Amino acid sequence: MTVSPPRSGDVRALLTVTEPGHVADEELLALGTGRVARTALGELLHRARLSDLAGTRVTVEFRWGCGTEEVVLCLVVESGKAEIAEHPREAPGAIVTQRLAEVVLALYGPADPVPAATRELHWPGAELLRPGAARGTEFAIVHRLLAALDRRDRPGLAELAVRHGSDKWGPHQYTRHYERHFAPLRDRRLTVLEVGIGGYGDPAEGGASLRMWRDYFPRAEVYGVDLWDKSALDGPRLTTVRADQSDRASLSAVAERHGPFDIVIDDGSHVSALTLATFEALFPHVRAGGLYAIEDVQTSYWPVFGGNGTDLADPGTTMGFAKDLLDGLNHTELLDSHGRAPRPTDAELAGIHFYRNLIVLEKGVNTGQSPIADELNARLRRSGS
Ligand SMILES: C[S@@+](CC[C@H](N)C(=O)[O-])C[C@H]1O[C@@H](n2cnc3c(N)ncnc32)[C@H](O)[C@@H]1O
Structure with missing residues (x-):
C-alpha cells in the first residue's frame, strides 16, 4: 500500500x-x-529531494523501533520518483535501523546535533563483495537521505529561491539581506506569515517563496495570505489563507487564528495604503524579538501604486511612513518642540533596517531614555516655549 502525504496536525x-x-x-x-x-518519512523524503537522481529502481527499508514495537516502511525510488510503501515488494538494497525517537528529534527537534547513535546501516547483497559492483545510485540515494536526516544538507536562501523559482533572488537581491536576519532563527520553532503568495488569479500558480521559507526553516509552520484561493499549495508545514490585505478585520482574524508570528513578510499588493493598513493589523501580532519585512517599497515613489511622485516624506507612502518610524525609534529623546505625533508602535519598534526596495523592522521593547531629553523638555516647559 502506498502511503498518503503527512497531515499538518501530525506534523x-x-x-x-x-x-x-x-x-x-x-x-x-x-x-x-x-x-x-x-509523517517522519514523508518529511525526510521531501527534504532529501531525490528527484534529480536518475537510475535504476532502488528500495530502502527503514526499521524504526519504539518501545517494543518496530515500524517497517519502504521507500521505493525509480528514475527520480519516490513513494513510501508499508510492505516491501522486493528485497531492499539498503536497510536503515534506528530508534524512532532519534529520527523524530533529528527531523523536528532543536538545532543541537542528534548523534544518530542508534543507527545501523545494512547493505544486503553478496555482489557488494565483488569488485566493480555498480550500486552507485543506491549509495547516492541513501547518502542523500541520511544527509537530510542529519541536517548536513543545508541550502541557503539564495539556493532555495532559485530552486523554487522565487524572485527574491535574481531580479531582487532580498535573500542576502534576509539571510543576515533569518540565519540566527533558522532552527527555531517559528511561525512565518507572508502576505502575497504569487500567481495572482491562477489557483495552481504561486507559492515559490512559501516553499523557500518552509525549506529554509525546518521547524517552521509557514502561512501565506492571498486575495485568491491558493489551497492547492497546502501541505505539511505550509498553509494558505484567502484574505484581502485591504481588509484589516480579515487580517486580524488570520492573526488571531494562526499567530502570533515570528516573521511577517509583506509581498502583496505593494499599494502604500494597503501596506500601511497591513502593518497596523499584523505588527501587533508579531512576537517580541520577531521581524516584519516590507518588500518593493520603491512603489512609494510611483503614483500608480498610491505612491507620491513629488513629496518624499509623504506619510501616506510606505517610505514616508518608515522615515517617520525612524524618528519614532528615538521617540523618548524627542523634544516637545518637535511636535511629532507619537505612534502606537514607537515603544515596541527596536530596530529598522533599510535596503534597496526592502525594509526589515525588528520588534522589541523600546522605552529607554537618556536623562538629557527629560531635562531639556522640562526647561522648554518652564520657559513656556
Ligand atoms: C508579487 S506576488 C507574491 C510573490 C510571492 N511572495 C513570491 O515571492 O513568490 C503578489 C501576490 O499578492 C497578491 N495580492 C495582490 N493584492 C492583494 C491583496 N489586496 N490582498 C492579498 N493579496 C494580494 C496577488 O494575488 C499575488 O499573488
Missing part, C-alpha cells in the same frame, strides 16, 4: 513533542508509531 504534534530537545518513546506510542513514522 504539528511532532514539532510540539520535540520542543524540549528530547523525546520519550511513550510520547510517540501515544501518538501512534505508524502515523509518526509515516
Whole structure:
C-alpha cells in the first residue's frame, strides 16, 4: 500500500513533542508509531529531494523501533520518483535501523546535533563483495537521505529561491539581506506569515517563496495570505489563507487564528495604503524579538501604486511612513518642540533596517531614555516655549 502525504496536525504534534530537545518513546506510542513514522518519512523524503537522481529502481527499508514495537516502511525510488510503501515488494538494497525517537528529534527537534547513535546501516547483497559492483545510485540515494536526516544538507536562501523559482533572488537581491536576519532563527520553532503568495488569479500558480521559507526553516509552520484561493499549495508545514490585505478585520482574524508570528513578510499588493493598513493589523501580532519585512517599497515613489511622485516624506507612502518610524525609534529623546505625533508602535519598534526596495523592522521593547531629553523638555516647559 502506498502511503498518503503527512497531515499538518501530525506534523504539528511532532514539532510540539520535540520542543524540549528530547523525546520519550511513550510520547510517540501515544501518538501512534505508524502515523509518526509515516509523517517522519514523508518529511525526510521531501527534504532529501531525490528527484534529480536518475537510475535504476532502488528500495530502502527503514526499521524504526519504539518501545517494543518496530515500524517497517519502504521507500521505493525509480528514475527520480519516490513513494513510501508499508510492505516491501522486493528485497531492499539498503536497510536503515534506528530508534524512532532519534529520527523524530533529528527531523523536528532543536538545532543541537542528534548523534544518530542508534543507527545501523545494512547493505544486503553478496555482489557488494565483488569488485566493480555498480550500486552507485543506491549509495547516492541513501547518502542523500541520511544527509537530510542529519541536517548536513543545508541550502541557503539564495539556493532555495532559485530552486523554487522565487524572485527574491535574481531580479531582487532580498535573500542576502534576509539571510543576515533569518540565519540566527533558522532552527527555531517559528511561525512565518507572508502576505502575497504569487500567481495572482491562477489557483495552481504561486507559492515559490512559501516553499523557500518552509525549506529554509525546518521547524517552521509557514502561512501565506492571498486575495485568491491558493489551497492547492497546502501541505505539511505550509498553509494558505484567502484574505484581502485591504481588509484589516480579515487580517486580524488570520492573526488571531494562526499567530502570533515570528516573521511577517509583506509581498502583496505593494499599494502604500494597503501596506500601511497591513502593518497596523499584523505588527501587533508579531512576537517580541520577531521581524516584519516590507518588500518593493520603491512603489512609494510611483503614483500608480498610491505612491507620491513629488513629496518624499509623504506619510501616506510606505517610505514616508518608515522615515517617520525612524524618528519614532528615538521617540523618548524627542523634544516637545518637535511636535511629532507619537505612534502606537514607537515603544515596541527596536530596530529598522533599510535596503534597496526592502525594509526589515525588528520588534522589541523600546522605552529607554537618556536623562538629557527629560531635562531639556522640562526647561522648554518652564520657559513656556
Ligand atoms: C508579487 S506576488 C507574491 C510573490 C510571492 N511572495 C513570491 O515571492 O513568490 C503578489 C501576490 O499578492 C497578491 N495580492 C495582490 N493584492 C492583494 C491583496 N489586496 N490582498 C492579498 N493579496 C494580494 C496577488 O494575488 C499575488 O499573488
